[in-house]
Amino acid sequence: MPLHFSTKAGTLVTLQESLVSARIAALLSFTVKDWQLGGQACLRDVQGQVGAGPWIVRSSCLREDSAQGSCAGAFLSVPGVDEAGLVSAVEQVIASYGEAHPADEVLIQPMLNNVVRAGVAFSHDPNTCAPYRLVNWSQGSDTASVTGGMGGRLWQQAANSKVPPPPDIAPVITLLEELLGLFDGTPVDCEFAVTREAGDDVLWLLQARQLILSAPAQSPATQAARLDSIQRKVARGMQPHPFLMGQRTVYGVMPDWNPAEIIGIRPKPLALSLYRDLVTDSIWAYQRHNYGYRNLRSFPLMPHFFGLPYIDVRLSFNSFIPADLDEGLAGRLVDYYIDRLLAEPTLHDKVEFEIVFSCYTLDLSQRLERLASAGFLEHELEAISTSLRKLTNRIVHPKDGLWRADANKLDMLSARREELLASNADPLERIYWLLEDAKRYGTLPFAGLARAGFVAVQMLRSLVTVGVFSEADYDGFMAGVSTVSGQLARDRATLDKTTFLARYGHLRPGTYDILSPRYDEAPELYFDWTQRPAVPEPAKPFSLTLPQMRAIVKQLEEHGLQPDPVGLLDFLQAGIELRELAKFHFTRNLSDALALIVEVGAQHGIGREELAYCDISVFKELHVAAVDPKDVLLRSIEQGKARYEETLKISLPPVITRPEDVWSFEWPETAPNFITQKQVTAPVAGSDDRERLAGAIVCIPNADPGFDWLFAYPIAGLITAWGGANSHMAIRAGELGLPAVIGAGEVLYRRWSTAQRLHVNCSGRWVEILS
Template identity: 60%
Template structure:
């Protein structure tokens, strides 16, 4: 039997006659027009047909659950009431219908008892519009928790994929399948509850409505074919490799060089290819090998699964092994790291702080003791520590450290960029050399300075963990750092507008995204030029440790054979963090200028800026080295890129892939966010995509890079990002401004918090509460 959707009550009434995969509670349906005339008759009918209660009085408006809009939650429902409360409850539900509709009804049902699980199931992913069965549920008796956005876990499976034997969700998947059959494959979402009856669990259908999707869905076969290709790629990549240590592999969006944070989960092809070209194809490996780690040259760090960027974790973990460490010990260490991440996948954005040991810290001997439980001998622990100490000493030296060589290259980059932009070369030639220089004198030294910056923060944290510094000392030191963002904030007030844009105008939110306007393209979008007081008033007061702290640090440096003293060490820490930001600022100008020239060149060929976002950077390399018809090359690449991106928009994958089957089904992880500062704030929530008022608000941005520095000029109260690591650029910026922030909330928490109206953000307690 095939059905059409009607009202909430009407649809449930029709389904009650035919549904086999779930129960539907008894019901009384009241036409709104009948209630004023027949109250006593209706109340008697409820008592006769639904017993003594408790009841739930539910909306069933003609304006909800339609083919065009669900209006979910727009109207009142009143749960858990007794018979005497029915009349006022019905009246209140009717009063919530703002516009009278001839189809308006009220639905009364008995409250379910012994509810152990409830939630919402979707036949299609509401975000990608793809045929994924998505189940958002919560354990416990509150059947409204998920629908009211208070809590919930999310599990999904590709339609048509084999259902795992141990899943709780087989009955719900059967229900979704039956509903799709009944409603002729129209996308649906349904509310459900699972009740305990004796030793059994019984599934109840509470509601079903059309799922309104912005895009037309595709057949499950198309999605399965796509996912099967990704799965086979992962199966191959998880096999042992004769040239890599580690028996198995893992893939993730954040373990190294943080693609989810910098270019996003679904970047357009130009941004994706640029990130590979400038960093993750080869530059990353050259830098680590230059600093004394194993040689991983020729291994790309980032792979693309139908346009979604993932880090090859085994390659990454190999690259953190000192080159002089014994091969057998190194092999076991990589396995240990991978096993640790598999067991604790929420640490995927904290790899260098919680998984691997990439440098020698003042508490390293103690931290290495955990290896004893995995069979590492004391001699092997010592060998690991000695190798890391040698690397650290080569970098740590304030006057002769490896980072000094990299810092000197930044000046070369600036000089060459100036010469290039003043030359008479054509746009293609300038694009080519801006990017070549960006690699050689920009991202390569930036990678080295970022390595020094990671080392600096890890050593600083170890001083806190040992107890020499307090968390407040740490916060004060980070606030004393003078980085590009703090300098820019002050310059915005002091400089003439034209001078400010000349110096900072190349920055853009989304450093690699060509469609994102530069500061100098749309300054009014980013800055309130009338506002001269904001976060930029935060001072960079010098930090000074006391004598006792200096003595303790000196003692530890000597006993751990680290070639530094407290004064030189803190000069190094400060310089490494500051120069990392400076290098990012400079290489991003090469990239931004190259993007501007791409726009100019494409425009001369009649190709709009938005289309260039879909081409691959290799096209501009070909245009430099070949005499060919440029329009044809560009248009073919754009066409291919649009097709690739359209498929990327259909794919939904877990942030950490530990098994090939994770491609087909997984539970979305609840992240372990990074809380910045020890501060607390209560404020309204603002989403920049929605154009909300930023001043005094907790601002939510999905993927954040330094191009979002303009936010700090708007007197924001707090910051939440979906993606980002503990030592990411935005984490450092929030720390130096003393701004309470959550960096790397993950998709589930970010969706929940960014949908709220008012939040309480308590960084010291590591707690977020939705107030409204």
């Protein structure tokens, strides 16, 4: 007969005689009614039933651990109680129930000694409702650190995983499996502790309750079939390829064109297909080849695993190799890059700054010492340096720099858009040409200008490394940069609503997400129009000192770089500013196309919520073919919904280093990017809590330019889950001198965004939870 969950105390009593894989400490429980009728009688034989103190007095309320909800943490437990404090502790626990029911219980157990680790474990992932075993634990004697939100390590494995978990938590996985068996497969949530006794670890079950899921649990067999398909795909991708350097690959959500930052971990099908069409299927490779790197045309950069997008890192690393570099050397370089990422996966959002040598910088010789340590010979380092110098000079040349031609294309994009929208072209034709132009005159030059932006930031950092600039100079230069986003904040303070929205109305958080309203579709959602913000103080223009000017002249001559100091600073400023301007222009085409897609859907009675599931290729087909539009759209939506249902059931690590990772992995704590040298202490707010934004550290999921509306509020700091050191929000925070943590990663972001108050120290590179 299967067991049934009851109260916290009742479930532990039921399990005491059945459980094999863990111990349950002795316990005494009584009801509130019993206590009210005679408290001393309830405690008469505590030592006889539970053993000598100290004890922990725990809640066991009827509102806890029910089939409707766990109410985890809602009621009090009092640890370390001695005999003198026992009555008071019981009264405190009962008082925490509020209006106590007579059948509510109080549970008393001995405090465990020599605790070496403790945590919580789930049989199913509450986010996906799939049978992933999740174990969140911390080392040490504090049994409440994980349940209290203090973090710890997090292991995840699929139900049928053959990959062994870490030895420390393997017994916890066994415990979960036993509990599932005892409760007839009902999803379970438990708390555990491990003590050290005579040199051996002993596992204790502290609590077991039904895990409440938002949807029916997925079967292990269905999960296994899906993960097996992903594993085979990953294994194929990790084989040598005849047209690629490098013996294997790695998949990541943040390297290079970082999908986690731009479209999210689980984008809807329309957003995913748009990003592929506009950037990652071909545009990315065309422009990189144009800038002097290896030809990777026809290689899609972003595979997806049932809708979860990843970057093929071997492809990315190949595309950063100068085209004129010897093939044998190029192959060894790609393998070195991949080995370095495997050794330090926390660098997956910093590959261009920490792993790849993609341009010439003033500190390149120091940086190349890492290659010398890895066995590269002196003449090979010289060949790499020469190729990078030649490539970089083509980009930064004061007159003929490649970025100049790309900047000119932006005017062409705007002119063609105005001409198209003024024509009598029908909506389908407009969608087609808005997106085609977005590629040719938008994302293609943007890819080039983004490359120039990366070169600019790396060159700027190298000025600090070689001692020409201080960190304060770096921050001062970034603060003097004038981006579109900076202009947005100034215009919000000076322009009327109509003029402001005519200029910026196409922006939206989640640039590729049709479900995210544009600024001009929901202006009240983003801005408080009843009051005008203060005009931001103009940034102080950065200026070189005469000694710095001389030092730069000397550096440029020594390194064979073409611009003079003024030309170099012009490039540095233009590289950073034009990258943001290009994004602003091509997203207008994209946003207008999304608005027209909504219009086409409305003609056929299909709302934007449904359209989010279709593939962008449908609209190309409707433009070129005589077909039934509604039928084609509905079929695409149906397929997209089915696929997205599968997307929602899958959880994968941010970096996949081997095929087995799709079954079992530990969630990594990433190394966030800290912007500015400032620090701030402030309350935490989400972007949707507009009333609390002023003076708050605001948490947003990604570094998307559509969140620029936040800067119309006097926020104190910024934290994003995803985003790189050179992402839009990193540039924006540097421009504003705003302390920011960009790309915290899922584990740290979850911890910090749920806190009430934080201290962020950017120069010290740490964040402290204050409450």
